[in-house]
Amino acid sequence: MKPYPEHLLxxxxxxxDLVHPMTRLERIVEGCTWTEGPVWFGDHRCLIFSDIPSDRMLRWSEAEGTSVFRAPSGYANGNTRDGAGRLISCRHGMRDVARTEHDGSITILAxxxxxxxxxxxxxVTTSRDGAVWFTDPSYGILSNFEGYRAxxxxxxxxxxxxxxxxxLGAVIQDFAQPNGLCFSPDERVLYVAESGSSHDADVPSVxxxxxxxxxxxxxxxxxxEIDTGFPDGMRCDVHGNLWSSAWDGVHCLSPEGDLLGKILVPERVSNLCFGGPRGNTIFITATRSVYRIVVEVTGA
Structure with a gap:
């Protein structure tokens, strides 16, 4: 096996075959409170992500750096794009799922x-039939940190x-706290993270x-099973490998569930997405920062 630097395990x-040993982990944004919900806009060559406790969404691009995309954001968390390229956001503060139309107006979906x-x-994620799938744990109403206590x-x-x-239909009802979710490339499989161990040690981190x-x-x-902390956001690549957040970084899992390796990050990872000019950059939201790393595979 090729020698790897400290940030790759x-x-x-x-x-x-998935991560080149010379690729580097780079911090591109810092100074946030708790970053989440990264989504890549290839047509604008920018990343949109949430800084939940600061009640704002930020925009990052190679050319312009970091700027405020929306504030207040309704304590937005997860984000995705639908088939028409519109932004869909989960908002803790509003306790809803909202779509940003091309003219900037907001449509409440749920x-x-x-x-x-x-x-x-x-x-939140979408499927090719136009459906929107989202998780609804209670984190945003447990305190006033990421929303409003209720x-x-x-x-x-x-x-x-x-x-x-x-x-609107409840399709899965037996989680303690469902969190990140994503589809396999053929959309025949839905992966959902169980993060209930955040408040109950008896809940498995799976x-x-x-x-x-x-x-x-x-x-x-x-x-x-995630061996460090619990899983949060996740994405699949074109080969069906699942890249999941964890407390020590990003865990790469084969379609069979084998742990292939880890991208070690010096902050607790909340979420990730694929993007960049070639679709093979993983953007990682982690506590107060956002990181990126170029890999050998593109996102699904």
């Missing part, structure tokens, strides 16, 4: 379910699906795997 020989307000939508109005911490016609066919979800077996 190969565990399986397959890691060498706010209530079953007669009660959502907890605090956390992370009593939950939902009986469970669900994974929701917003159908293309706007219908990523679960669900079989998906349209709006139907089945399975839910453990795909992998």
């Amino acid at each position: 190969p565990i399986d020989g397959r890691f060498a 706010r209530d379910f079953g007669g009660g307000r959502l907890n605090s939508p956390n992370d 009593e939950p109005e939902q009986e469970a911490r669900n994974v929701f699906r917003i159908a293309p016609d706007g219908t 990523i679960r795997r669900f079989d998906v066919e349209g709006a139907r979800v089945a399975g839910g077996e453990i795909f992998a």
Whole structure:
């Protein structure tokens, strides 16, 4: 196995095909409070991400550096883009999922379910059929740090699906605290992070795997266990490898759930996304900073 620098930890020989031993980890943003929700806008060559406790979203580009994208942001957390290129955000403070239209106006996609307000939508992804999938743990209402303290109005911490016609359904209901989520490249598998160990040591720090066919979800077996802290945001590459956040960095897992290696980060990692000019840069949100590293594979 090739020699690796301190910020890379190969565990399986397959890691060498995914991360070059000479690639470097670079801090591109610092001075934030708690960064989250990175999403790459290739048409604008910029990264948008959340600084949740500061109630703002920031924009970073190679040419212009860091600037404020939106403030206040409604204590936005996770972000993604839909098939039309519009920004979709989970907002703790508003307890909703909102879409930014091309003209800058805001459309609320989900706010209530079953007669009660959502907890605090956390992370979000979309599927090719136009549906929006998001997790709804209670982190944003547990304190005033990332939102507004409040009593939950939902009986469970669900994974929701917003159908293309706007219908909201709870598709997974047995998590302690569902967090990051993403699809496999063929969208037949949905991965969901369980981060309930943040407040209950008896909850396993695992990523679960669900079989998906349209709006139907089945399975839910453990795909992998995170050995440091708990999983948060995650993304798949084009080969189906899953790149997951953890407290010590980014863990790279094979489609079978084998831990291939780690990108070690000196701050606690919350989320990540693929982007950059060639789609093979991983942008990593981690506590007060944002990092990037170029890898040998592109995002799905």
